[in-house]
Amino acid sequence: MxxxxxxxxxxxxxxxxxxxxxxxxxxxxxxxxxxxxxxxxxxxxxxxxxxxxxxxxxxxxxxxxxxxxxxxxxxxxxxxxxxxxxxxxxxxxxxxxxxxxxxxxxxxxxxxxxxxxxxxxxxxxxxxxxxxxxxxxxxxxxxxxxxxxxxxxxxxxxxxxxxxxxxxxxxxxxxxxxxxxxxxxxxxxxxxxxxxxxxxxxxxxxxxxxxxxxxxxxxxxxxxxxxxxxxxxxxxxxxxxxxxxxxxxWNPKVFVPDFDQVVSVLEKDFLPIACNRCQRCRCPYGTEIHTIFRQYNYYYLGKDYWALRKLNMGIEHSAFMCRACTDMPCMSMCPAKIRIPDMIELADRLVNAHCP
Ligand code: SF4
Ligand code: SF4
CATH class of the missing domain: 3.20.20.100 (NADP-dependent oxidoreductase domain)
Known part of the structure; x- marks a missing residue:
């Protein structure tokens, strides 16, 4: 140690x-x-x-x-x-x-x-x-x-x-x-x-x-x-x-993968939202974007019940606000250029598919 x-x-x-x-x-x-x-x-x-x-x-x-x-x-x-x-x-x-x-x-x-x-x-x-x-x-x-x-x-x-x-x-x-x-x-x-x-x-x-x-x-x-x-x-x-x-x-040659390498590994199993939770994005309408993306990824990583329960506590409202949002200020704050409203829509569809 x-x-x-x-x-x-x-x-x-x-x-x-x-x-x-x-x-x-x-x-x-x-x-x-x-x-x-x-x-x-x-x-x-x-x-x-x-x-x-x-x-x-x-x-x-x-x-x-x-x-x-x-x-x-x-x-x-x-x-x-x-x-x-x-x-x-x-x-x-x-x-x-x-x-x-x-x-x-x-x-x-x-x-x-x-x-x-x-x-x-x-x-x-x-x-x-x-x-x-x-x-x-x-x-x-x-x-x-x-x-x-x-x-x-x-x-x-x-x-x-x-x-x-x-x-x-x-x-x-x-x-x-x-x-x-x-x-x-x-x-x-x-x-x-x-x-x-x-x-x-x-x-x-x-x-x-x-x-x-x-x-x-x-x-x-x-x-x-x-x-x-x-x-x-x-x-x-x-x-x-x-x-x-x-x-x-431990293997002394173990290396530290960069973020893209991590996403590539996960992509063999599911398509993650490539959000690293930097928390730079802000939604003026109260959506906590990084938390939604975390729960979406956690669903596929294996915490499906927990993630759905958390997502179901507000995703419908968030997706509704995104559909009505014309200027989408969150998008310009994201260094990863994630299409935030599209991903929120994806999370909403996930919840709808499992919690009708
Ligand atoms: S697109 Fe959605 S998450 Fe982004 S600012 Fe608008 S309402 Fe908020
Ligand atoms: S700015 Fe982009 S990468 Fe950072 S938390 Fe928001 S969505 Fe995720």
Whole structure:
């Protein structure tokens, strides 16, 4: 295992870190695959990763990741707590709620979280999070009280991460990306303000779907070729830990494919929308274009039920607006020159075919 500096925190984190979603037990239907592990089994998998050199474990407050937070606490108690870094999070945007959430997490873990993130920060809650008395102020207060060591901001939105990169209260950022959805990583690479912060990247396997098309080492090496601190991989078994963290067994000649090469591989299976999720396009009528294209591609990558359910929550309206849109301002913003309204129509047809 190799280690990287975590922004200006003074910490060194393993390049590959442990995402705890797969160890949860219970029913969390919106999440990707998990393995229903007992406490004992979960601790054994986390311990195996530790022996492979992993020192960073990421979780979320109960019940966002089921009981994973409590299991991570049990693992921390079974080893020297100081030897691992616990990254935790909660989807609360108001300062008081975030403060209470961190206290609840400390109780669930039975120890302190090193880093605590505002989870899934989105444009609808941006002002609340960054504003006076918001979640970031609460994390700063918790830092001063010594209950956490560092404050984090996790988001799927480039603009929110960029704002976090320029905010002195934020120590660590968490975003998503992989060799297909790499547009945000490309932009982060070009933006100097990100260099001051630690950065974790999740969705490296696109919710577990990309290993069907690309070797695991290719997926991980692609993300690590960017200026990130650690690639967060969801791990639910000893085999998965070995696969993700067993550098010794990796092909040293593994190469990082460019975006066109990635699309060519996928085209052997289906015709993807060649959107890298750079998030440069904007729709004045409220359509979140990159999210629709992601769900369309995820349908063919294997998350068909999940993708259809998400698409069905607004695609009809988006397609209707596109048909009435004459100036199509989104088109001139897309560096890939994707015919955005045509692709939205395609996604609408997909939903109509399966959800009449
Ligand atoms: S073409 Fe569609 S997505 Fe693009 S700006 Fe118009 S309504 Fe929005
Ligand atoms: S449609 Fe184009 S501009 Fe919008 S996210 Fe995709 S690649 Fe970027």
């Amino acid at each position: 190799r280690y990287r500096r975590l922004g200006s925190t003074g910490l060194m984190v393993s390049e590959i870190s442990f995402g705890t979603i797969p160890v949860l037990q219970g029913s969390v239907p919106v999440l990707p695959d998990y393995f229903n592990l007992t406490d004992h089994e979960a601790v054994a998998v986390m311990d195996h990763a530790f022996r492979l050199g992993c020192n960073l474990y990421d979780t979320a407050i109960v019940p966002e990741y089921g009981d994973a937070e409590k299991k991570l606490g049990k693992f921390a108690a079974s080893i020297n707590r100081e030897k691992i870094i616990i990254s935790d999070k909660a989807r609360f945007f108001d300062g008081n709620e975030m403060y209470m959430a961190v206290l609840a997490s400390c109780e669930n873990l039975g120890t302190w979280p090193d880093i605590y993130f505002v989870h899934q920060a989105d444009p609808a809650h941006e002002e609340e999070i960054f504003g006076k008395g918001g979640a970031l102020d609460a994390l700063c207060q918790l830092k001063q009280e010594g209950r956490i060591h560092f404050a984090g901001l996790a988001s799927h939105y480039y603009d929110i991460l960029l704002r976090g990169a320029g905010d002195g209260r934020v120590d660590v950022l968490q975003g998503s990306g992989n060799l297909l959805e790499r547009g945000m990583l490309d932009r982060i690479q070009q933006e100097p303000s990100f260099r001051r912060k630690g950065l974790f990247i999740n969705k490296v396997f696109a919710a577990g779907m990309l290993p069907r098309f690309f070797p695991v080492e290719t997926l991980i090496k692609t993300v690590l070729s960017y200026p990130v601190s650690s690639a967060l991989i969801g791990i639910g078994s000893i085999e998965q830990a070995d696969q993700a963290m067993g550098w010794d067994t």
